Amino acid sequence: MTVYDIIFYLFAAVTLISAFFVVTNRNIVHSAFFLLFTFFGVAGIYVMLGADFIAVVQLIVYVGGILILILFGVMLTNKIVNVEIKTGTIHALPASIVLGLFAGAIGAAVLNTNWKVVESPDPVPTTAAIGSMLINEYALIFELLGILLLIALIGAASMARR
Amino acid sequence: MIYDWLYSLTGSEMIAIGIQSLLPLYLFILPFALVAVLLERKVAAHMQDRLGPMRVGYHGLLQTIADILKLLQKEDTVAADIDKKFFDLSPLLVFAGSYAAFAAIPFSGAFMGSNIDLGIIYIVAVTGLVVAGILMGGWASNNKYSLLGAMRAAAQIISFEIPTLLIVVTVIMITGTMNLYTMSEWQTGYFWNWLILGGPDFGIAKILFIPLMLMAFLIIFLSTLAEVNRTPFDIPEAESEIVAGYHTEYSGMKFAMFFLAEYANMFAVSAIVSALFFGGYQSPFGYLGNLLEIGWLIPIEQFFWFTAKGVFFVLVQMWLRWTLPRFRVDQLMSFCWKYLIPISFVILLLVGLITVL
Numbered sequence: 001m002t003v004y005d006i007i008f009y010l011f012a013a014v015t016l017i018s019a020f021f022v023v024t025n026r027n028i029v030h031s032a033f034f035l036l037f038t039f040f041g042v043a044g045i046y047v048m049l050g051a052d053f054i055a056v057v058q059l060i061v062y063v064g065g066i067l068i069l070i071l072f073g074v075m076l077t078n079k080i081v082n083v084e085i086k087t088g089t090i091h092a093l094p095a096s097i098v099l100g101l102f103a104g105a106i107g108a109a110v111l112n113t114n115w116k117v118v119e120s121p122d123p124v125p126t127t128a129a130i131g132s133m134l135i136n137e138y139a140l141i142f143e144l145l146g147i148l149l150l151i152a153l154i155g156a157a158s159m160a161r162r
Numbered sequence: 163m164i165y166d167w168l169y170s171l172t173g174s175e176m177i178a179i180g181i182q183s184l185l186p187l188y189l190f191i192l193p194f195a196l197v198a199v200l201l202e203r204k205v206a207a208h209m210q211d212r213l214g215p216m217r218v219g220y221h222g223l224l225q226t227i228a229d230i231l232k233l234l235q236k237e238d239t240v241a242a243d244i245d246k247k248f249f250d251l252s253p254l255l256v257f258a259g260s261y262a263a264f265a266a267i268p269f270s271g272a273f274m275g276s277n278i279d280l281g282i283i284y285i286v287a288v289t290g291l292v293v294a295g296i297l298m299g300g301w302a303s304n305n306k307y308s309l310l311g312a313m314r315a316a317a318q319i320i321s322f323e324i325p326t327l328l329i330v331v332t333v334i335m336i337t338g339t340m341n342l343y344t345m346s347e348w349q350t351g352y353f354w355n356w357l358i359l360g361g362p363d364f365g366i367a368k369i370l371f372i373p374l375m376l377m378a379f380l381i382i383f384l385s386t387l388a389e390v391n392r393t394p395f396d397i398p399e400a401e402s403e404i405v406a407g408y409h410t411e412y413s414g415m416k417f418a419m420f421f422l423a424e425y426a427n428m429f430a431v432s433a434i435v436s437a438l439f440f441g442g443y444q445s446p447f448g449y450l451g452n453l454l455e456i457g458w459l460i461p462i463e464q465f466f467w468f469t470a471k472g473v474f475f476v477l478v479q480m481w482l483r484w485t486l487p488r489f490r491v492d493q494l495m496s497f498c499w500k501y502l503i504p505i506s507f508v509i510l511l512l513v514g515l516i517t518v519l
Contacts, residue, residue, distance in 0.1 A: 003176045029301060033248060036294050056280050056287045064290030064323070068316055071297050075309070125279035127340065 008048050015041030032070050039063050050123030053130055186264045186275060195425040199226045202480050209484040236414040244411065245302035252299030253412065253419035259291030260423045263430045268343045270443045270464035281342040282330055285434060286323065289389065292423070293319050296398075296408050299420075303411035311407025314491065315391060315398035321498045322388040322395075328506035329382040332513045333438050336361060336371070342434075346442030353446035358439040370516050378509050379439045381502055383475075386431035388498070390424065393483040397491055432475030433468070443468035 018037035025031045039062040046055035134142045168178040200215070200222065207214025215222030240249070263285045265275035278284060293316050300312020336357065337345050349356050358375050360368035388395035399407030409420045436442060443464040450456075450463060489497065 003179065030245075030248070033294075033298055040291075052278065052280055056284050059287035059290055060283075063294060064287065064320070068290070068293055068297070068320060071294070071301075072313070072316070075297075075301055075313075127279050 004048065008045070011041045011044035011048065013041075014038075015045065028074050029071075032067065032074050035070070036063060036067055039067060051126060052123070053127045183265070183275060185273070186269070187261065190269070191261070191264070191422070191426045191429070194429055195422050196226045196230075198425050198428070198476060199229070199421075201477075205477070205480045206484050209481075230418070233414060233418050238414040238416065241304065241411050244304045248298050248302035249411075250416070252295050252302060253416045253423070255295030255298060256292050257419050257423040257426070259288055259295055260427045260430060262288040262291065263434075264426070266342060267430065267433050268346055268437065268442055269468055270461045271347075272461035273465070274343055277341070277343050279339075279341050281340045281345070282334070282434065282438070283340050285430075286327060286330065289319070289323070292427070299412070300408040303408070305411050307404040307406075308408050308410045310404050311398045311410070314404075315408055318391070318395065318398060318494065319389050321495060322385040322502075325381050325385040325498065325502040325506045326389065328503070328510055329378045329385075330438070332378055332506070332510045333357065335510075335513055335517055342437045342442065346437055346444055349441040350444050352448060353441070356439065356441040356444075356446075367516055371513070374509050374512055374516075375439065377505065379435070381506055381509075382438070383435055385498070385502060386435060387479060387482070388494070390427040390431055390479075392428065392479050394486040394489050395494060396483075396488060397494060400488055428476050428479055429472050432472045432479070435475055436468070436471035440471055442471075 014037055018034045018041065021034040022031045022038060025034065039058065043055040043058045043063075046052075046058060168181055169175065172178050172181070203225070204214045204222070215225035218224045218228050240246075266278060266281045266284050268274040268277075296315045296319075297312045300308040300310075300315070303309070333345075334340055337348050339345055339348070349362060351362060353359065355362035358372075358379055360371040360375065391398050397403070399409070404410075409417055412420060433442075445463055445467045449460050452460065
Protein backbone atom coordinates (compact mmCIF):
# COMPACT_ATOMS: atom_id res chain seq x y z
CA MET A 1 0.00 0.00 0.00
CA THR A 2 1.78 3.10 -1.19
CA VAL A 3 0.73 6.72 -0.93
CA TYR A 4 -0.75 6.52 -4.40
CA ASP A 5 -2.94 3.56 -3.47
CA ILE A 6 -4.31 5.44 -0.48
CA ILE A 7 -5.02 8.51 -2.61
CA PHE A 8 -6.68 6.35 -5.26
CA TYR A 9 -9.01 4.68 -2.76
CA LEU A 10 -9.78 8.08 -1.24
CA PHE A 11 -10.84 9.49 -4.60
CA ALA A 12 -12.76 6.31 -5.48
CA ALA A 13 -14.64 6.48 -2.17
CA VAL A 14 -15.45 10.17 -2.68
CA THR A 15 -16.75 9.46 -6.18
CA LEU A 16 -18.87 6.47 -5.24
CA ILE A 17 -20.35 7.83 -2.01
CA SER A 18 -21.23 11.20 -3.49
CA ALA A 19 -22.66 9.55 -6.62
CA PHE A 20 -24.87 7.43 -4.35
CA PHE A 21 -26.12 10.56 -2.61
CA VAL A 22 -26.74 12.28 -5.95
CA VAL A 23 -29.28 9.64 -6.94
CA THR A 24 -30.87 8.98 -3.57
CA ASN A 25 -31.21 12.51 -2.20
CA ARG A 26 -34.71 13.99 -2.14
CA ASN A 27 -33.52 17.59 -2.32
CA ILE A 28 -32.29 18.35 -5.81
CA VAL A 29 -30.02 21.19 -4.70
CA HIS A 30 -28.26 18.71 -2.43
CA SER A 31 -27.99 16.32 -5.35
CA ALA A 32 -26.39 19.06 -7.45
CA PHE A 33 -23.86 19.82 -4.71
CA PHE A 34 -23.01 16.14 -4.29
CA LEU A 35 -22.43 16.03 -8.02
CA LEU A 36 -19.58 18.48 -7.39
CA PHE A 37 -17.76 15.87 -5.31
CA THR A 38 -18.43 13.18 -7.90
CA PHE A 39 -16.85 15.29 -10.62
CA PHE A 40 -13.95 16.13 -8.34
CA GLY A 41 -13.34 12.48 -7.49
CA VAL A 42 -13.39 11.52 -11.16
CA ALA A 43 -10.86 14.26 -11.90
CA GLY A 44 -8.66 12.85 -9.15
CA ILE A 45 -8.84 9.37 -10.68
CA TYR A 46 -7.88 10.82 -14.06
CA VAL A 47 -4.79 12.31 -12.44
CA MET A 48 -3.93 8.94 -10.88
CA LEU A 49 -4.17 7.38 -14.36
CA GLY A 50 -1.68 9.92 -15.72
CA ALA A 51 -4.22 11.88 -17.76
CA ASP A 52 -3.45 15.28 -16.27
CA PHE A 53 -4.88 17.36 -19.10
CA ILE A 54 -8.17 15.45 -19.12
CA ALA A 55 -8.45 15.93 -15.35
CA VAL A 56 -8.04 19.68 -15.58
CA VAL A 57 -10.45 19.91 -18.50
CA GLN A 58 -12.92 17.83 -16.48
CA LEU A 59 -12.65 20.42 -13.69
CA ILE A 60 -13.00 23.39 -16.04
CA VAL A 61 -15.90 22.01 -18.08
CA TYR A 62 -17.89 20.06 -15.50
CA VAL A 63 -17.24 21.87 -12.22
CA GLY A 64 -16.64 25.36 -13.58
CA GLY A 65 -19.26 25.22 -16.31
CA ILE A 66 -21.95 22.56 -16.28
CA LEU A 67 -22.31 22.21 -12.51
CA ILE A 68 -22.66 25.95 -12.03
CA LEU A 69 -25.26 26.00 -14.81
CA ILE A 70 -27.16 23.15 -13.12
CA LEU A 71 -26.98 24.94 -9.77
CA PHE A 72 -28.31 28.17 -11.30
CA GLY A 73 -31.12 26.29 -12.97
CA VAL A 74 -32.02 24.30 -9.87
CA MET A 75 -31.87 27.26 -7.48
CA LEU A 76 -34.15 29.34 -9.66
CA THR A 77 -36.81 26.61 -9.84
CA ASN A 78 -39.76 26.72 -7.52
CA LYS A 79 -40.18 23.39 -5.73
CA ILE A 80 -36.81 21.98 -4.79
CA VAL A 81 -37.40 19.83 -1.70
CA ASN A 82 -39.13 16.45 -1.70
CA VAL A 83 -39.59 16.19 -5.41
CA GLU A 84 -41.32 12.98 -6.41
CA ILE A 85 -39.03 11.65 -9.13
CA LYS A 86 -41.24 8.75 -10.22
CA THR A 87 -42.99 7.73 -13.35
CA GLY A 88 -46.60 6.57 -13.29
CA THR A 89 -46.00 3.00 -14.32
CA ILE A 90 -43.56 0.70 -12.61
CA HIS A 91 -42.81 -2.68 -14.12
CA ALA A 92 -40.84 -4.26 -11.34
CA LEU A 93 -40.68 -7.79 -12.76
CA PRO A 94 -39.44 -7.04 -16.33
CA ALA A 95 -37.06 -4.43 -14.97
CA SER A 96 -35.45 -6.84 -12.52
CA ILE A 97 -35.18 -9.56 -15.20
CA VAL A 98 -33.44 -7.20 -17.63
CA LEU A 99 -31.24 -5.78 -14.89
CA GLY A 100 -30.28 -9.28 -13.75
CA LEU A 101 -29.39 -10.33 -17.29
CA PHE A 102 -27.36 -7.18 -17.86
CA ALA A 103 -25.50 -7.52 -14.57
CA GLY A 104 -24.85 -11.20 -15.30
CA ALA A 105 -23.48 -10.39 -18.75
CA ILE A 106 -21.21 -7.65 -17.40
CA GLY A 107 -20.04 -9.85 -14.52
CA ALA A 108 -19.31 -12.78 -16.84
CA ALA A 109 -17.41 -10.49 -19.18
CA VAL A 110 -15.32 -9.12 -16.31
CA LEU A 111 -14.56 -12.56 -14.90
CA ASN A 112 -13.81 -14.30 -18.20
CA THR A 113 -11.64 -11.66 -19.79
CA ASN A 114 -7.94 -12.43 -19.85
CA TRP A 115 -6.71 -9.11 -18.38
CA LYS A 116 -3.29 -8.00 -19.44
CA VAL A 117 -1.34 -6.80 -16.46
CA VAL A 118 1.52 -4.42 -17.20
CA GLU A 119 3.61 -2.37 -14.87
CA SER A 120 2.29 1.17 -15.26
CA PRO A 121 4.97 3.56 -16.50
CA ASP A 122 5.59 6.81 -14.71
CA PRO A 123 3.03 9.35 -15.91
CA VAL A 124 4.44 11.92 -18.31
CA PRO A 125 2.90 15.33 -19.11
CA THR A 126 0.38 14.80 -21.90
CA THR A 127 -0.50 18.37 -22.82
CA ALA A 128 2.12 18.93 -25.51
CA ALA A 129 1.34 15.58 -27.18
CA ILE A 130 -2.42 16.29 -27.18
CA GLY A 131 -1.80 19.75 -28.60
CA SER A 132 0.35 18.59 -31.51
CA MET A 133 -2.13 15.77 -32.29
CA LEU A 134 -5.01 18.24 -32.39
CA ILE A 135 -3.17 20.59 -34.71
CA ASN A 136 -1.56 18.00 -36.98
CA GLU A 137 -3.45 14.70 -37.31
CA TYR A 138 -6.92 15.74 -36.22
CA ALA A 139 -6.86 19.33 -37.47
CA LEU A 140 -9.99 18.92 -39.64
CA ILE A 141 -12.06 17.32 -36.87
CA PHE A 142 -10.84 19.95 -34.43
CA GLU A 143 -11.90 22.77 -36.78
CA LEU A 144 -15.26 21.12 -37.50
CA LEU A 145 -15.93 20.81 -33.75
CA GLY A 146 -15.09 24.47 -33.37
CA ILE A 147 -17.54 25.39 -36.14
CA LEU A 148 -20.21 23.17 -34.56
CA LEU A 149 -19.82 24.96 -31.25
CA LEU A 150 -19.93 28.33 -33.01
CA ILE A 151 -23.19 27.34 -34.74
CA ALA A 152 -24.67 26.28 -31.40
CA LEU A 153 -23.60 29.62 -29.88
CA ILE A 154 -25.11 31.67 -32.71
CA GLY A 155 -28.29 29.61 -32.53
CA ALA A 156 -28.59 30.13 -28.78
CA ALA A 157 -27.99 33.87 -29.15
CA SER A 158 -30.59 34.25 -31.91
CA MET A 159 -33.15 32.22 -29.93
CA ALA A 160 -32.50 34.32 -26.83
CA ARG A 161 -33.13 37.55 -28.76
CA ARG A 162 -36.52 36.43 -29.98
CA MET B 163 14.51 21.94 -4.50
CA ILE B 164 12.96 21.90 -1.06
CA TYR B 165 11.15 18.60 -1.70
CA ASP B 166 14.37 16.66 -2.19
CA TRP B 167 15.77 18.17 0.96
CA LEU B 168 12.64 17.23 2.93
CA TYR B 169 12.74 13.73 1.45
CA SER B 170 16.32 13.18 2.51
CA LEU B 171 15.55 14.64 5.93
CA THR B 172 12.49 12.55 6.74
CA GLY B 173 13.12 9.52 4.55
CA SER B 174 9.42 9.14 3.80
CA GLU B 175 7.68 10.19 0.64
CA MET B 176 4.39 10.74 2.44
CA ILE B 177 5.72 13.00 5.20
CA ALA B 178 7.74 15.02 2.69
CA ILE B 179 4.67 15.57 0.50
CA GLY B 180 2.60 16.46 3.56
CA ILE B 181 5.08 19.02 4.86
CA GLN B 182 5.64 20.51 1.43
CA SER B 183 1.92 20.97 0.81
CA LEU B 184 1.48 22.70 4.16
CA LEU B 185 4.48 25.02 3.81
CA PRO B 186 2.76 27.80 1.81
CA LEU B 187 -0.12 27.88 4.28
CA TYR B 188 1.86 28.21 7.50
CA LEU B 189 4.90 30.06 6.22
CA PHE B 190 3.16 32.29 3.75
CA ILE B 191 -0.61 32.72 3.65
CA LEU B 192 -1.26 33.02 7.39
CA PRO B 193 1.51 35.60 8.02
CA PHE B 194 0.55 37.38 4.81
CA ALA B 195 -3.10 37.60 5.88
CA LEU B 196 -2.00 38.95 9.27
CA VAL B 197 0.00 41.71 7.62
CA ALA B 198 -2.46 42.36 4.79
CA VAL B 199 -5.48 42.90 7.05
CA LEU B 200 -3.57 45.52 9.02
CA LEU B 201 -2.18 47.00 5.83
CA GLU B 202 -5.64 47.26 4.31
CA ARG B 203 -6.92 49.16 7.36
CA LYS B 204 -3.87 51.40 7.47
CA VAL B 205 -4.01 52.14 3.73
CA ALA B 206 -7.73 52.84 3.96
CA ALA B 207 -7.23 55.10 6.95
CA HIS B 208 -4.40 57.10 5.45
CA MET B 209 -6.27 57.54 2.15
CA GLN B 210 -9.20 58.93 4.11
CA ASP B 211 -6.93 61.17 6.23
CA ARG B 212 -7.39 59.10 9.38
CA LEU B 213 -4.86 57.19 11.43
CA GLY B 214 -6.49 53.76 11.57
CA PRO B 215 -5.77 51.29 14.38
CA MET B 216 -3.34 52.94 16.83
CA ARG B 217 -3.96 51.43 20.28
CA VAL B 218 -2.71 47.84 20.16
CA GLY B 219 1.06 47.79 19.88
CA TYR B 220 3.16 50.38 18.08
CA HIS B 221 0.84 52.14 15.60
CA GLY B 222 -1.62 49.25 15.94
CA LEU B 223 0.81 46.55 14.81
CA LEU B 224 -0.81 43.87 16.96
CA GLN B 225 -4.38 44.82 16.03
CA THR B 226 -4.90 41.79 13.76
CA ILE B 227 -3.72 39.37 16.44
CA ALA B 228 -6.18 40.92 18.87
CA ASP B 229 -8.90 40.57 16.24
CA ILE B 230 -8.09 36.91 15.70
CA LEU B 231 -8.23 36.24 19.45
CA LYS B 232 -11.62 37.96 19.47
CA LEU B 233 -12.84 35.87 16.51
CA LEU B 234 -11.70 32.65 18.19
CA GLN B 235 -13.70 33.42 21.31
CA LYS B 236 -16.84 34.42 19.47
CA GLU B 237 -19.95 32.35 19.71
CA ASP B 238 -20.72 30.60 16.46
CA THR B 239 -24.15 32.07 15.88
CA VAL B 240 -26.20 30.01 13.47
CA ALA B 241 -29.53 31.15 12.10
CA ALA B 242 -32.57 28.91 12.27
CA ASP B 243 -33.60 26.87 9.21
CA ILE B 244 -30.23 26.83 7.55
CA ASP B 245 -28.86 23.82 5.73
CA LYS B 246 -26.38 22.83 8.43
CA LYS B 247 -24.22 20.39 6.47
CA PHE B 248 -23.60 22.63 3.49
CA PHE B 249 -23.45 25.76 5.64
CA ASP B 250 -20.44 24.26 7.45
CA LEU B 251 -18.87 22.85 4.32
CA SER B 252 -18.95 26.06 2.25
CA PRO B 253 -16.13 28.04 3.97
CA LEU B 254 -13.90 24.96 3.79
CA LEU B 255 -14.61 24.52 0.09
CA VAL B 256 -13.93 28.19 -0.67
CA PHE B 257 -10.65 28.10 1.23
CA ALA B 258 -9.65 24.76 -0.31
CA GLY B 259 -10.26 26.21 -3.76
CA SER B 260 -8.15 29.28 -3.18
CA TYR B 261 -5.40 27.32 -1.42
CA ALA B 262 -5.27 24.74 -4.21
CA ALA B 263 -4.16 27.53 -6.57
CA PHE B 264 -0.96 27.96 -4.52
CA ALA B 265 0.16 24.45 -5.51
CA ALA B 266 1.20 25.63 -8.97
CA ILE B 267 2.62 29.06 -8.10
CA PRO B 268 6.43 29.21 -8.11
CA PHE B 269 7.51 31.02 -4.94
CA SER B 270 11.14 30.97 -5.96
CA GLY B 271 13.46 28.90 -8.11
CA ALA B 272 13.77 26.42 -5.24
CA PHE B 273 10.22 26.15 -4.00
CA MET B 274 7.10 25.32 -5.90
CA GLY B 275 4.27 23.14 -4.60
CA SER B 276 4.06 21.00 -7.70
CA ASN B 277 5.98 21.64 -10.89
CA ILE B 278 3.17 20.46 -13.15
CA ASP B 279 3.08 21.19 -16.85
CA LEU B 280 -0.49 22.50 -16.76
CA GLY B 281 0.34 25.26 -14.27
CA ILE B 282 -1.81 28.21 -15.13
CA ILE B 283 -4.69 26.16 -16.62
CA TYR B 284 -4.79 24.13 -13.40
CA ILE B 285 -5.14 27.35 -11.42
CA VAL B 286 -8.04 28.46 -13.62
CA ALA B 287 -9.66 25.04 -13.13
CA VAL B 288 -9.56 24.99 -9.35
CA THR B 289 -11.15 28.44 -9.25
CA GLY B 290 -14.35 26.59 -10.16
CA LEU B 291 -14.32 25.12 -6.66
CA VAL B 292 -14.48 28.63 -5.19
CA VAL B 293 -17.56 29.45 -7.27
CA ALA B 294 -19.30 26.26 -6.16
CA GLY B 295 -18.39 26.97 -2.53
CA ILE B 296 -19.76 30.50 -2.69
CA LEU B 297 -23.01 29.29 -4.27
CA MET B 298 -23.25 26.60 -1.60
CA GLY B 299 -22.78 29.10 1.22
CA GLY B 300 -25.26 31.55 -0.23
CA TRP B 301 -27.91 28.92 -0.74
CA ALA B 302 -27.41 27.12 2.59
CA SER B 303 -27.71 30.37 4.56
CA ASN B 304 -31.43 30.56 3.76
CA ASN B 305 -31.23 34.32 3.47
CA LYS B 306 -32.25 36.31 0.43
CA TYR B 307 -29.25 38.64 0.64
CA SER B 308 -26.89 35.68 0.84
CA LEU B 309 -28.50 34.02 -2.15
CA LEU B 310 -28.44 37.24 -4.17
CA GLY B 311 -24.80 37.79 -3.28
CA ALA B 312 -23.89 34.21 -4.20
CA MET B 313 -25.68 34.47 -7.55
CA ARG B 314 -23.94 37.75 -8.31
CA ALA B 315 -20.58 36.29 -7.32
CA ALA B 316 -21.01 33.21 -9.49
CA ALA B 317 -22.20 35.19 -12.52
CA GLN B 318 -19.35 37.66 -12.13
CA ILE B 319 -16.60 35.09 -11.65
CA ILE B 320 -17.78 33.00 -14.60
CA SER B 321 -18.07 36.02 -16.89
CA PHE B 322 -14.66 37.43 -16.03
CA GLU B 323 -13.02 34.03 -16.39
CA ILE B 324 -13.41 34.41 -20.17
CA PRO B 325 -11.16 37.49 -20.70
CA THR B 326 -8.71 36.04 -18.14
CA LEU B 327 -8.48 32.78 -20.06
CA LEU B 328 -8.17 34.57 -23.41
CA ILE B 329 -5.21 36.59 -22.14
CA VAL B 330 -3.70 33.47 -20.58
CA VAL B 331 -3.98 31.72 -23.95
CA THR B 332 -2.27 34.72 -25.57
CA VAL B 333 0.60 34.44 -23.11
CA ILE B 334 0.81 30.68 -23.66
CA MET B 335 1.07 31.30 -27.41
CA ILE B 336 4.06 33.57 -26.88
CA THR B 337 5.90 31.51 -24.27
CA GLY B 338 4.93 28.10 -25.60
CA THR B 339 4.35 26.69 -22.12
CA MET B 340 1.65 26.60 -19.45
CA ASN B 341 4.11 25.87 -16.68
CA LEU B 342 4.52 28.97 -14.50
CA TYR B 343 8.02 27.88 -13.51
CA THR B 344 9.19 27.60 -17.12
CA MET B 345 7.41 30.87 -17.85
CA SER B 346 9.32 32.63 -15.06
CA GLU B 347 12.60 31.07 -16.13
CA TRP B 348 11.89 32.24 -19.68
CA GLN B 349 11.75 35.85 -18.48
CA THR B 350 15.05 35.63 -16.66
CA GLY B 351 17.78 38.27 -16.72
CA TYR B 352 16.90 41.91 -16.42
CA PHE B 353 13.58 43.70 -16.38
CA TRP B 354 13.57 44.35 -20.13
CA ASN B 355 13.20 40.59 -20.57
CA TRP B 356 9.81 40.62 -18.84
CA LEU B 357 6.83 39.83 -20.99
CA ILE B 358 5.28 43.24 -20.38
CA LEU B 359 8.29 44.66 -22.21
CA GLY B 360 8.04 42.09 -24.99
CA GLY B 361 9.91 39.06 -23.67
CA PRO B 362 13.59 38.11 -23.93
CA ASP B 363 13.82 37.71 -27.73
CA PHE B 364 15.15 40.89 -29.31
CA GLY B 365 13.74 41.85 -32.69
CA ILE B 366 10.75 43.44 -34.38
CA ALA B 367 8.36 41.13 -32.54
CA LYS B 368 9.50 42.55 -29.20
CA ILE B 369 8.63 46.10 -30.25
CA LEU B 370 5.26 44.97 -31.63
CA PHE B 371 4.49 43.05 -28.46
CA ILE B 372 5.00 45.96 -26.04
CA PRO B 373 1.71 47.87 -26.66
CA LEU B 374 -0.27 44.60 -26.96
CA MET B 375 1.18 43.26 -23.73
CA LEU B 376 0.42 46.49 -21.88
CA MET B 377 -3.22 46.16 -22.91
CA ALA B 378 -3.24 42.45 -22.10
CA PHE B 379 -1.84 43.19 -18.65
CA LEU B 380 -4.53 45.79 -17.99
CA ILE B 381 -7.28 43.39 -19.07
CA ILE B 382 -6.03 40.48 -16.98
CA PHE B 383 -5.49 42.74 -13.98
CA LEU B 384 -9.05 44.10 -14.19
CA SER B 385 -10.65 40.72 -14.75
CA THR B 386 -8.73 39.01 -11.96
CA LEU B 387 -9.71 41.92 -9.75
CA ALA B 388 -13.32 41.09 -10.60
CA GLU B 389 -12.72 37.40 -9.97
CA VAL B 390 -11.62 38.03 -6.40
CA ASN B 391 -14.60 40.36 -5.83
CA ARG B 392 -12.60 43.45 -5.00
CA THR B 393 -13.76 47.03 -5.47
CA PRO B 394 -14.74 48.41 -7.99
CA PHE B 395 -16.18 44.97 -8.76
CA ASP B 396 -17.37 44.07 -5.26
CA ILE B 397 -21.07 43.87 -6.09
CA PRO B 398 -21.36 40.32 -4.61
CA GLU B 399 -20.76 41.81 -1.17
CA ALA B 400 -22.01 45.36 -1.73
CA GLU B 401 -22.77 46.56 1.80
CA SER B 402 -25.25 49.21 0.77
CA GLU B 403 -27.32 46.81 -1.33
CA ILE B 404 -27.19 43.27 0.07
CA VAL B 405 -25.67 43.58 3.60
CA ALA B 406 -22.56 41.42 3.13
CA GLY B 407 -23.47 39.11 0.26
CA TYR B 408 -22.84 35.42 0.54
CA HIS B 409 -21.23 35.55 3.98
CA THR B 410 -23.98 37.57 5.69
CA GLU B 411 -24.97 34.71 8.00
CA TYR B 412 -21.47 33.56 8.90
CA SER B 413 -19.80 34.45 12.17
CA GLY B 414 -16.74 33.55 14.20
CA MET B 415 -14.18 31.22 12.64
CA LYS B 416 -16.34 30.36 9.61
CA PHE B 417 -16.36 34.02 8.66
CA ALA B 418 -12.62 34.09 9.29
CA MET B 419 -12.21 31.27 6.77
CA PHE B 420 -13.94 33.34 4.09
CA PHE B 421 -11.77 36.27 5.05
CA LEU B 422 -8.58 34.21 4.85
CA ALA B 423 -9.68 32.84 1.47
CA GLU B 424 -10.23 36.38 0.20
CA TYR B 425 -6.73 37.49 1.18
CA ALA B 426 -5.19 34.28 -0.15
CA ASN B 427 -7.01 34.92 -3.42
CA MET B 428 -5.82 38.51 -3.59
CA PHE B 429 -2.24 37.37 -3.30
CA ALA B 430 -2.75 34.45 -5.68
CA VAL B 431 -4.02 36.61 -8.53
CA SER B 432 -1.26 39.16 -7.92
CA ALA B 433 1.30 36.36 -8.06
CA ILE B 434 -0.21 35.01 -11.28
CA VAL B 435 -0.20 38.43 -12.94
CA SER B 436 3.41 38.97 -11.90
CA ALA B 437 4.40 35.47 -13.06
CA LEU B 438 2.79 36.04 -16.46
CA PHE B 439 3.92 39.58 -17.18
CA PHE B 440 6.55 40.64 -14.66
CA GLY B 441 8.97 37.74 -14.59
CA GLY B 442 7.53 35.98 -11.54
CA TYR B 443 10.27 35.52 -8.98
CA GLN B 444 13.01 36.88 -11.28
CA SER B 445 14.95 39.87 -10.07
CA PRO B 446 14.78 42.98 -12.28
CA PHE B 447 18.44 43.92 -11.76
CA GLY B 448 20.32 40.63 -11.64
CA TYR B 449 21.25 38.77 -8.48
CA LEU B 450 23.51 39.69 -5.61
CA GLY B 451 24.23 35.96 -5.22
CA ASN B 452 25.70 35.85 -8.72
CA LEU B 453 27.81 38.91 -8.02
CA LEU B 454 29.22 37.57 -4.75
CA GLU B 455 29.18 33.96 -6.01
CA ILE B 456 27.04 32.69 -3.14
CA GLY B 457 24.74 30.03 -4.57
CA TRP B 458 22.25 29.73 -1.73
CA LEU B 459 21.50 33.45 -1.74
CA ILE B 460 19.75 33.33 -5.11
CA PRO B 461 16.58 31.42 -4.07
CA ILE B 462 16.17 33.74 -1.09
CA GLU B 463 16.50 36.78 -3.34
CA GLN B 464 13.99 35.24 -5.73
CA PHE B 465 11.56 34.71 -2.87
CA PHE B 466 12.04 38.35 -1.89
CA TRP B 467 11.29 39.60 -5.40
CA PHE B 468 8.28 37.29 -5.72
CA THR B 469 6.83 38.59 -2.45
CA ALA B 470 7.63 42.18 -3.35
CA LYS B 471 5.85 41.96 -6.70
CA GLY B 472 2.86 40.19 -5.16
CA VAL B 473 2.53 42.70 -2.34
CA PHE B 474 2.88 45.57 -4.79
CA PHE B 475 -0.15 44.37 -6.76
CA VAL B 476 -2.07 43.75 -3.53
CA LEU B 477 -1.32 47.37 -2.62
CA VAL B 478 -2.62 48.50 -6.01
CA GLN B 479 -5.81 46.54 -5.31
CA MET B 480 -6.20 48.32 -1.97
CA TRP B 481 -5.46 51.66 -3.57
CA LEU B 482 -8.18 51.06 -6.19
CA ARG B 483 -10.61 50.00 -3.49
CA TRP B 484 -10.51 53.37 -1.78
CA THR B 485 -10.37 55.39 -5.00
CA LEU B 486 -13.11 54.06 -7.24
CA PRO B 487 -16.86 53.75 -6.64
CA ARG B 488 -18.62 50.44 -7.14
CA PHE B 489 -19.92 49.32 -10.53
CA ARG B 490 -23.60 48.61 -11.10
CA VAL B 491 -24.51 45.03 -12.06
CA ASP B 492 -25.42 45.84 -15.66
CA GLN B 493 -22.37 48.09 -16.08
CA LEU B 494 -20.20 45.25 -14.82
CA MET B 495 -21.60 42.75 -17.29
CA SER B 496 -21.45 45.12 -20.27
CA PHE B 497 -17.89 46.08 -19.29
CA CYS B 498 -16.92 42.41 -19.43
CA TRP B 499 -18.85 41.22 -22.46
CA LYS B 500 -18.79 44.32 -24.66
CA TYR B 501 -15.30 45.67 -23.99
CA LEU B 502 -12.91 43.23 -22.32
CA ILE B 503 -13.78 40.11 -24.33
CA PRO B 504 -13.65 41.72 -27.82
CA ILE B 505 -10.38 43.51 -27.00
CA SER B 506 -8.87 40.26 -25.72
CA PHE B 507 -9.93 38.50 -28.92
CA VAL B 508 -8.21 41.20 -30.99
CA ILE B 509 -5.05 40.86 -28.90
CA LEU B 510 -5.17 37.07 -29.30
CA LEU B 511 -5.52 37.39 -33.07
CA LEU B 512 -2.71 39.96 -33.42
CA VAL B 513 -0.33 38.00 -31.20
CA GLY B 514 -1.12 34.86 -33.20
CA LEU B 515 -0.28 36.69 -36.43
CA ILE B 516 2.96 38.10 -35.03
CA THR B 517 4.15 34.74 -33.65
CA VAL B 518 3.39 33.00 -36.96
CA LEU B 519 5.16 35.57 -39.09
